Amino acid sequence: MKSSPIGLLVAVALGIFPAQSWAQAKAGKVTVGGKAAASSKGVIDADASGDAAASAGTDAAPAGDAAAAGDTAGDTGEPTEDTPTGSGLDDICKIDPAACPNLDMDKEAARPLKEQIFAVQQAYALRVRRFELQAGWSFTMNDQFVSHPAPVLALNYYITNVLAIGVNGAYYAPFNVDKDFNAQVRRAARVAVPLTEYQWGAALNFTYVPAYGKFAGFGDFIFHYDAYVVGGVGALSVRPIPVIDPDNRNFSFEPKLAFNAGIGLRIFVNRWFAAVLEVRDYVFNDKLESLETPTNPADAQNKSKWYGETSLTNNVQAQIGAAIFLPFSFDYRLPK
Amino acid sequence: MTITKQKTTKRLVSVLAAALALFAFTEQAEAQQILLTGPLAGAPAVRKLRQHRKGRFEVAPAVSFTLLDEYQRTILLGAKLNYNFTDWLSFGAWGAIGSAIRIQTHLTEQIQSVNASRPLTNADGTPTTDRQLTKVNLGDDFKKQLGGIDWIVAPQLTAVPFRGKLALFQSIYLDTDLYFFAGPAFVGLTERKNCSNTEGDLCSGPGAFNTATRVAVAPTVGLGFNFYINKWSALGFEGRLTPFSWNTAGFDTAGGGKDKKFPDNKIDNEDRQFSLNPMLSVSYSIYLPFQYKVSE
Numbered sequence: 148m149k150s151s152p153i154g155l156l157v158a159v160a161l162g163i164f165p166a167q168s169w170a171q172a173k174a175g176k177v178t179v180g181g182k183a184a185a186s187s188k189g190v191i192d193a194d195a196s197g198d199a200a201a202s203a204g205t206d207a208a209p210a211g212d213a214a215a216a217g218d219t220a221g222d223t224g225e226p227t228e229d230t231p232t233g234s235g236l237d238d239i240c241k242i243d244p245a246a247c248p249n250l251d252m253d254k255e256a257a258r259p260l261k262e263q264i265f266a267v268q269q270a271y272a273l274r275v276r277r278f279e280l281q282a283g284w285s286f287t288m289n290d291q292f293v294s295h296p297a298p299v300l301a302l303n304y305y306i307t308n309v310l311a312i313g314v315n316g317a318y319y320a321p322f323n324v325d326k327d328f329n330a331q332v333r334r335a336a337r338v339a340v341p342l343t344e345y346q347w348g349a350a351l352n353f354t355y356v357p358a359y360g361k362f363a364g365f366g367d368f369i370f371h372y373d374a375y376v377v378g379g380v381g382a383l384s385v386r387p388i389p390v391i392d393p394d395n396r397n398f399s400f401e402p403k404l405a406f407n408a409g410i411g412l413r414i415f416v417n418r419w420f421a422a423v424l425e426v427r428d429y430v431f432n433d434k435l436e437s438l439e440t441p442t443n444p445a446d447a448q449n450k451s452k453w454y455g456e457t458s459l460t461n462n463v464q465a466q467i468g469a470a471i472f473l474p475f476s477f478d479y480r481l482p483k
Numbered sequence: 484m485t486i487t488k489q490k491t492t493k494r495l496v497s498v499l500a501a502a503l504a505l506f507a508f509t510e511q512a513e514a515q516q517i518l519l520t521g522p523l524a525g526a527p528a529v530r531k532l533r534q535h536r537k538g539r540f541e542v543a544p545a546v547s548f549t550l551l552d553e554y555q556r557t558i559l560l561g562a563k564l565n566y567n568f569t570d571w572l573s574f575g576a577w578g579a580i581g582s583a584i585r586i587q588t589h590l591t592e593q594i595q596s597v598n599a600s601r602p603l604t605n606a607d608g609t610p611t612t613d614r615q616l617t618k619v620n621l622g623d624d625f626k627k628q629l630g631g632i633d634w635i636v637a638p639q640l641t642a643v644p645f646r647g648k649l650a651l652f653q654s655i656y657l658d659t660d661l662y663f664f665a666g667p668a669f670v671g672l673t674e675r676k677n678c679s680n681t682e683g684d685l686c687s688g689p690g691a692f693n694t695a696t697r698v699a700v701a702p703t704v705g706l707g708f709n710f711y712i713n714k715w716s717a718l719g720f721e722g723r724l725t726p727f728s729w730n731t732a733g734f735d736t737a738g739g740g741k742d743k744k745f746p747d748n749k750i751d752n753e754d755r756q757f758s759l760n761p762m763l764s765v766s767y768s769i770y771l772p773f774q775y776k777v778s779e
Contacts, residue, residue: 291551328553328756334746335620335734337613338594360659362647363529366571372647 273477274305274356281423283468285317288426289461293388294324295345299466303354311354315379317464319345325388333390341435341455342388345462346400348429350381350407371415378408383429383462387436387454395447396436405431411466419475425466433460529646532778533658535711535770536567536643543719545766547579554591554732555629558584563766570778571643576666581632582673595625619680619748620734622692628733630674632760633696635725637703639666649710658711668703668725671696675733680748692733701727707764715773719766728755 240247281301287294296319303313323344333339359373383405389396409427416422437455441447547559561579568574598621601613610618622628645661676695678686685691707721736754739747747753 289551291553331734331736332590332594332732335617335732335736336594336598336625337617338597340590340593358649358651360647360649362645362659362661363532365644366527366529366532366646369529374649 273308274311274472275308275477277305277477278473279303279305279311279313279470280473281315281468281470283423283425283466285464285466288463288465292326292329292340293342293344294326295319295462295464296322296324297345297348297464299468301352303352309356311356313352313354314349315352315381316347316349318347320347323388329390339390339438341438342390343385343433343435343460344388346384346386348381348383348405350379350405350429352377352379352381352407373413373415375411375413376409377411377425377427378406380404380406383431385431385433387434389436389453391436391438392440392447392453396453398436398453401434403431403433405429413470418477419472421470421472423466423468423470425468427464427466429462429464431460431462433458527779530779532570532646533711534570534776534778535658535660535709535714535717536573537570537776539567539775540771541565541567541573541575541768542771543766543768545577545579545719545764547723547762547764549581549632550761550763552588552731554588555631556586556588557581557632558586559632559635559762560584561635563768565641570646573641573643574639575641576636576638578634578636580634582634585631587626587629591626591629594621598625618687619746619750620732628675628692628694630672630694630729630731630733633671633673635668635670635703637666637668637725639664639703660709661706662709663704663706664721665702665704668701670699670701670725670727672699672729674730675750677752678750686735686748686750694733699727699729701725709768714775715770717768717770719764719768721764721766723762723764725760725762726757727760728757730754730756731758 279302281299281303283299285297285299287296297317299315299317301313301315303311305311325342325344329340329342354375354377356373356375359371361369361371363369382402384400384402386398386400387396389398407427407429409425411423411425411427413421413423434454434457437453439452439455441449441452446452541563543563543565545561545563547561549557549559559579559581560583561577563575563577565573565575598617602611603614605611641662641664643660643662647659647661649657649659651657673694673696676693678684678691680686703723703725705721705723707719709717709719711717730750733750734754735746735748735750736756737743737745737747738749738751738753739745743753
């Protein structure tokens with residue numbers, strides 16, 4: 148029976164002391180405001196200044212990290228041989244008079260400041276020497292006849308903070324949609340439009356990031372974004388959908404040389420994960436189905452007569468997706 | 484047995500108390516950690532924000548381009564007028580004229596080219612099959628039966644949840660915002676007029692391909708970016724959807740057969756196709772008064 152209260156006391160003590168020690172451990176760094184700081188006597192606010200320090204309710208004056216709490220000699224108020232007594236310049240002058248700085252502080256203070264202030268002082272996420280893995284879904288923006296949605300993957304490596312080289316690929320084959328509109332036009336006007344479907348696309352790309360910035364959402368939280376331009380060369384595997392003579396024609400997919408150019412926007416959720424919105428134009432020379440239907444059955448089966456004119460085609464795709472930067476963390480080596 | 488049970492109960496109570504105490508104090512410690520956030524604790528996310536919108540009128544001449552048009556592209560010339568109650572909420576209207584600039588697509592050119600080259604009759608004087616099958620759908624000049632947007636007026640509420648800045652080439656710095664808008668749109672349309680293909684109201688022949696006007700009421704929604712060039716002006720880009728059904732070609736495409744998905748030789752409401760009618764706009768906003776406010 149007697150051991151029960153003791154057990155409770157021990158438990159309560161165990162609970163209390165870790166909490167106190169955590170508060171002290173953090174004190175050396177930053178302590179501002181709130182009951183916790185106010186109730187922790189001896190906790191010094193390293194960064195606090197002005198009103199913030201006053202509201203924190205601490206007795207200590209703002210000071211550097213060296214003065215921050217703990218068991219330093221400063222707490223005892225008695226200087227020792229091992230600890231400096233506060234006035235750093237005086238100490239230097241005592242030890243080595245030759246090295247004693249001789250500055251006219253009024254003159255130094257009057258010097259004009261020429262510090263360059265950047266609109267975005269420190270880029271939230273550095274890209275240099277990091278891989279970017281993008282995954283997303285793309286939609287057709289400019290083909291009212293056949294839409295070509297596709298899953299898209301891309302891998303980029305940032306050679307500098309603004310320039311990357313990479314590859315991307317899309318798989319269209321099962322997702323092409325021949326719209327009802329085509330059949331309606333054929334039925335209503337008896338005019339057939341040659342249609343094309345895509346199988347896959349792949350390209351080698353260069354990405355340049357000329358713009359970055361940040362947004363305050365609802366005046367409360369801040370998120371960062373950047374905008375990029377991308378361009379490259381690759382291949383797009385395509386084939387006509389037989390609409391002029393579907394009974395005789397059956398086309399195979401053929402890769403075509405395709406150039407691409409686009410712009411994108413990346414919104415960073417954290418330093419390694421971002422949402423991506425991109426619009427890219429893939430330009431290729433499309434070989435269309437012939438509008439002529441041979442009356443001779445032998446000619447109708449002749450593959451060389453299935454194709455008609457070629458047309459420079461712009462396939463504008465909008466892509467929504469996500470990007471992951473690897474490695475997840477990075478060190479700042481840039482001043483800004 | 485009873486003593487053992489009592490001991491067990493005591494131990495359990497002690498352990499439970501210890502666990503509760505640990506949980507209780509851990510929660511305090513976490514609360515303390517949240518407070519350890521440096522001199523910016525409790526400070527707003529943005530200080531000294533240049534409030535480009537608050538309490539200002541916005542007049543924005545705009546050019547809008549329709550997208551994914553099957554037969555005819557329209558360039559709408561108009562303007563946006565807003566009053567910004569706060570920096571994040573405004574009310575106003577967008578209006579534009581679309582009858583001035585219309586560009587036919589390649590498909591329209593192709594249909595008209597084929598239509599014009601079709602012989603009217605066979606050697607025996609009977610109408611050709613193509614002419615016979617398209618007589619309800621194609622007049623002499625296909626371009627004249629196309630539907631078009633004549634004008635749009637859209638009262639709209641605009642919310643500006645995101646406000647930020649942009650560094651371009653590390654040398655050009657712009658304030659930006661991202662806004663969303665919604666409201667009803669009143670759309671003046673020209674479409675091929677309805678016909679019932681009965682005596683006196685034929686759907687083929689002279690006069691059957693004339694157009695008529697009507698007003699469609701539809702929701703309009705979109706989002707846009709503003710890039711502030713100086714204290715009183717901004718360049719804007721916005722995307723807009725105004726979903727409604729209309730007959731863009733003047734074709735008889737529905738109203739008959741199973742599920743009314745086949746032609747019925749009439750032109751009526753059944754032939755209207757649903758479209759999101761996407762548009763892109765470029766605008767130049769001027770803010771009045773010329774001076775903006777700055778937040779705390």
